[in-house]
């Protein structure tokens with residue numbers, strides 16, 4: 001195995017009494033698009049700032065490309081950052097902003113010019129070179145910030161919620177652009193966001209953070225369909241949470257008791273002890289409706305109480321019989337939704353679609 | 360909350376009267392002074408029977424006046440240079456830093472601006488003698504510089520507090536060491552404040568009488584010269600000198616104000 005580009009080794013950071021990071025370890029491979037996802041205040045920016053060299057961890061080390069950079073100042077690291085407020089220099093033109101790092105590196109004029117042309121045409125900033133940041137739109141500023149950070153060809157690019165200041169429509173477009181820029185440059189992107197949809201659409205890998213710790217680390221699909229904890233299941237997407245008792249193991253499946261009904265799922269975070277109170281998660285699109293009891297590991301009977309048309313699909317809410325009024329919610333296509341009447345109906349799902357969670 | 364005080368018609372007229380009375384109070388003496396400088400007679404006062412520019416041509420050919428004017432300008436420029444460098448340096452050290460005794464340090468820094476001129480002038484005089492500093496240009500520059508430092512520091516600190524932290528971090532991120540980040544980012548950002556403070560210091564120094572009087576040697580500064588001339592009787596020549604000084608200082612002040620405002624606007628993104 002080749003060594004990772006970034007190796008974060010057990011870093012902790014406190015600000016006074018507040019714990020920002022607690023013993024965080026993480027490896028990032030070269031060329032990855034890694035997203036740090038978590039609610040506000042969970043330590044995402046702090047991690048990024050430690051990688052950039054703006055904060056020092058209280059304990060632990062940061063290894064970049066085999067070199068311990070924990071105590072290196074930002075100017076010595078082969079890492080660049082796109083700041084949340086872009087931090088463009090207002091008294092410099094776009095061109096001067098982008099070539100700032102190249103100049104400091106001592107590159108000669110013609111080399112700077114070549115790199116500048118390359119990067120501005122790549123990011124479609126031609127013709128803006130002589131403007132000042134104050135004369136640009138939000139989207140253009142964002143691209144200039146990206147160009148400035150990419151210009152010195154860093155080994156690692158840090159992005160701290162760089163799309164936060166853009167309006168919703170522009171955001172989607174910039175997300176796709178950013179992803180394609182990352183693919184074309186093969187650069188390692190370390191992206192921070194609190195927006196789970198953004199994380200799902202852009203990342204090769206998502207690290208979910210909660211209260212200064214890594215909650216789960218995996219591909220977007222992994223996190224979405226196989227959440228290990230209740231926090232991840234609830235933070236990413238919408239889900240049905242079923243609380244019951246652990247009964248035992250049957251082959252590959254974990255068996256749980258839910259209001260006297262036997263359900264089968266899987267446990268991505270390890271098998272709980274028998275008799276323990278557990279919670280399982282089933283994604284809305286994994287539930288199917290059937291007129292008669294289907295041949296699936298999990299099937300419960302109930303009746304539909306409401307249907308909500310959402311355009312491309314329909315949300316169906318049902319109350320499950322023989323429970324204390326437990327509800328399940330499912331996404332179906334509109335035609336299927338319309339065909340569901342008031343008669344009792346079966347909702348069913350596969351054992352692979354139900355993840356038993358760690359608390 | 361932005362609650363506008365509603366005024367009835369009577370109050371509005373009353374306030375307008377007070378305002379214009381104030382304006383007259385300030386400007387009538389100035390206008391009288393300027394007018395008298397063009398009077399073709401040695402005696403100041405009405406009626407004015409004929410006009411002349413002789414007082415002005417007199418001023419511009421009076422070697423002593425011209426020399427003194429230059430002397431005052433040199434003192435103003437040199438003391439301002441010192442104030443600006445020291446004041447900016449203190450501002451950079453104090454702003455955004457928390458340390459034990461910061462409040463005391465800050466208070467001591469502001470003090471020179473608050474001490475009454477006559478007291479600080481006497482104190483400087485005594486201190487200068489103890490140090491063996493001869494009265495004269497050096498002593499005046501030193502006193503002016505010390506007096507003006509707080510104004511520079513306060514203005515520069517106010518500007519510095521609006522510089523986003525990410526600006527410096529971005530510069531460091533892109534390869535600038537702390538000194539380079541200061542020179543390329545912080546300093547350009549401070550230019551409008553430094554310029555404004557400089558003009559203020561220039562005017563304060565140029566205008567100062569008390570310190571210049573107490574610490575001066577045989578050569579007077581312009582205000583001290585005017586004072587000396589007054590003792591031998593009021594003459595329209597003094598009006599002419601004062602008018603020239605007034606026009607120059609007003610021009611510099613207005614130019615600086617406009618420049619600072621434009622620079623401030625440019626740096627807002």
Ligand SMILES: Nc1ncnc2c1ncn2[C@@H]1O[C@H](COP(=O)(O)OP(=O)(O)O)[C@@H](O)[C@H]1O
Pocket residue numbers: 015016018019020038039040041042043044045046047
């Ligand atoms: N400079 C600082 N001083 C004090 N507390 C800080 C500082 N920076 C971050 N924190 C605290 O550390 C925690 C993590 O912050 P941060 O990394 O910015 O979170 P996120 O980027 O995920 O929103 C928060 O509780 C925050 O209040």
Ligand SMILES: [Mg+2]
Pocket residue numbers: 041044045046
């Ligand atoms: Mg943050």
